Amino acid sequence: MPNDYHTHTFRCHHAEGDVGDYAAVAVQKGLRVLGVTDHTPFPVPLPNERWNMIRMSRSQLDGYEEAIAKARKNYPQLTILKGMECEYSVDLVPFYRDELLAKRQFDYLIVGNHFFPCGNRWVGAHSQIRSGEELMAYADHMVEAMASGLFAFVAHPDLFGNSYPFWDEHTVRCSKRIIEAAAYYKIPLELNAHGLRKPLIETKVGARPPYPLSPFWQLASTVKGITVVANSDAHHPEDVGKTEAVEELIEDYGLQRADLSWLEQKENKSLSAKV
Ligand SMILES: [Zn+2]
Ligand SMILES: [Zn+2]
Numbered sequence: 402m403p404n405d406y407h408t409h410t411f412r413c414h415h416a417e418g419d420v421g422d423y424a425a426v427a428v429q430k431g432l433r434v435l436g437v438t439d440h441t442p443f444p445v446p447l448p449n450e451r452w453n454m455i456r457m458s459r460s461q462l463d464g465y466e467e468a469i470a471k472a473r474k475n476y477p478q479l480t481i482l483k484g485m486e487c488e489y490s491v492d493l494v495p496f497y498r499d500e501l502l503a504k505r506q507f508d509y510l511i512v513g514n515h516f517f518p519c520g521n522r523w524v525g526a527h528s529q530i531r532s533g534e535e536l537m538a539y540a541d542h543m544v545e546a547m548a549s550g551l552f553a554f555v556a557h558p559d560l561f562g563n564s565y566p567f568w569d570e571h572t573v574r575c576s577k578r579i580i581e582a583a584a585y586y587k588i589p590l591e592l593n594a595h596g597l598r599k600p601l602i603e604t605k606v607g608a609r610p611p612y613p614l615s616p617f618w619q620l621a622s623t624v625k626g627i628t629v630v631a632n633s634d635a636h637h638p639e640d641v642g643k644t645e646a647v648e649e650l651i652e653d654y655g656l657q658r659a660d661l662s663w664l665e666q667k668e669n670k671s672l673s674a675k676v
Contacts, residue, residue: 403642406482423638425476428476438484441488450522511591513556517543562613577620583627592644593613593634628657
C-alpha cells in the first residue's frame, strides 16, 4: 500500500475533517505513512490577490500541531508527518525556515505554488494563466522555490493545466524548465491525484483532466534524474490514499519513484525530542 504525503484539514476552508479523521482512513486502508500538509498561513495576511481565504490563519497553527500530536497518540501504528503546503515567495522564507522548520519542528514542507509574480502583479495558477509569458513566469517562480532547498518535493508542478487549455510550444518550454530544474536540484515532482477527481476541461483536442498533464509526464520521463511521488492531495478523509490512477501514469511512463523514507526518520526524531 502506498504512502500519502499530501493531505489537508478543515482549516484551509475548502477541505473537510481534521487530522484524526484522515488518520482513521489511512489506518483502515493500510497506509504506513500519512503526511499532513494543509495550506500554510502567512505570518501576516498578504494582499488578497494571494488569497488568504484558502488557508489557515497564523493563530490556528497551535491547534493544527495539537491535532497532529493527538492523532499520533491515537494511531501509533501509523507514521504521521507534520507538514505544510507552502506558497513560495522570498519574503516568506524566514517564516518557513525559522518558525515552521526550526522552532515548530515541522517534519517537512512541500511547495504548492498557486500564485506567482508576473511583471508587477500576482497571477493565480489555477485560473488566470493565458499567455506564454505567464507560463514562463510560473516556471521561473517554481525554479526559485526549488533553489531555496526548503521543500521535500514539488506539489502539482503541472497545475498550469488547470487554466491554460493548450499543449503548445509555451507549455513545452515551461515544462522543460521545471523538469530540468527538478533534475538539477534533485527534488521529486508530484503526480497529484486531486486533479483527476476534478471535472474534465474541454480543449480543442478533446476533454482532459486539469492535471496531471500526460505530455508533461511524458517529457519528465525523458529527463535523467527525475524522481516522482504519487499523492492524493485529499481534501476529504475518504480520499486518503486514493492514488491508483496516478500510480498508473508512473507505470505507463516508466517514471522513477522518489525515496522519501528520510521523512519517517524525522517523525521519530521529533517524537523523541518531546519525551
Ligand atoms: Zn495545492
Ligand atoms: Zn494540497
